[in-house]
Amino acid sequence: DTAVSQTPKYLVTQMGNDKSIKCEQNLGHDTMYWYKQDSKKFLKIMFSYNNKELIINETVPNRFSPKSPDKAHLNLHINSLELGDSAVYFCASSQEVTTKETQYFGPGTRLLVL
Amino acid sequence: GDSVTQMEGPVTLSEEAFLTINCTYTATGYPSLFWYVQYPGEGLQLLLKATKADDKGSNKGFEATYRKETTSFHLEKGSVQVSDSAVYFCALGGGGSNYKLTFGKGTLLTVNP
Numbered sequence: 001d002t003a004v005s006q007t008p009k010y011l012v013t014q015m016g017n018d019k020s021i022k023c024e025q026n027l028g029h030d031t032m033y034w035y036k037q038d039s040k041k042f043l044k045i046m047f048s049y050n051n052k053e054l055i056i057n058e059t060v061p062n063r064f065s066p067k068s069p070d071k072a073h074l075n076l077h078i079n080s081l082e083l084g085d086s087a088v089y090f091c092a093s094s095q096e097v098t099t100k101e102t103q104y105f106g107p108g109t110r111l112l113v114l
Numbered sequence: 115g116d117s118v119t120q121m122e123g124p125v126t127l128s129e130e131a132f133l134t135i136n137c138t139y140t141a142t143g144y145p146s147l148f149w150y151v152q153y154p155g156e157g158l159q160l161l162l163k164a165t166k167a168d169d170k171g172s173n174k175g176f177e178a179t180y181r182k183e184t185t186s187f188h189l190e191k192g193s194v195q196v197s198d199s200a201v202y203f204c205a206l207g208g209g210g211s212n213y214k215l216t217f218g219k220g221t222l223l224t225v226n227p
Binding site for chain 2: 040041042045056092100101103104105106108
């Protein structure tokens with residue numbers, strides 16, 4: 001059983017399009033995250049949700065909108081895609097909201113904007 | 115704010131060599147410290163963690179000791195294998211920000227047969 005899963009694994013699209021990435025965790029965790037990893041492997045937190053409530057919005061453009069329909073799901077919708085959005089996006093989850101807890105990561109979604 | 119400084123890579127070693135990847139941090143409060151590993155084409159996974167000063171985390175032959183006096187959490191392995199080739203991230207949680215994990219920039223390790 002995959003603990004944190006993401007779909008799709010690869011996403012190739014044109015500039016200006018709108019796309020969504022889905023994330024699901026079956027660990028029963030309360031907190032979920034989205035991270036962006038650039039081409040140099042640098043990881044940047046984008047959002048975190050605890051029990052469907054937004055906790056962190058780390059100065060991400062408004063074109064990015066997370067949605068958490070329930071504790072097990074955190075989706076990421078991106079409007080008007082730009083070249084600079086090309087990256088690997090990771091979903092993660094943890095038992096509690098404190099970052100003293102271990103985070104469990106999904107396999108990543110590799111987004112390429114042409 | 116919290117920060118993590120990690121040894122810059124890439125690091126290339128021969129199989130069975132000794133590995134050290136340095137990690138130092140600045141933080142307020144009493145953070146937990148982590149090493150995450152990212153194998154090629156995969157997501158990050160926890161390698162080991164330590165939650166208080168002088169704790170030693172260990173897993174798969176890797177070790178790191180939480181040193182408050184030197185604000186360090188260096189990763190070591192006595193004998194690396196080709197399968198250890200990956201990117202290693204040092205991270206800090208529960209410091210000044212209880213809600214944001216602070217990552218180092220990652221160190222790419224390549225182990226040659």
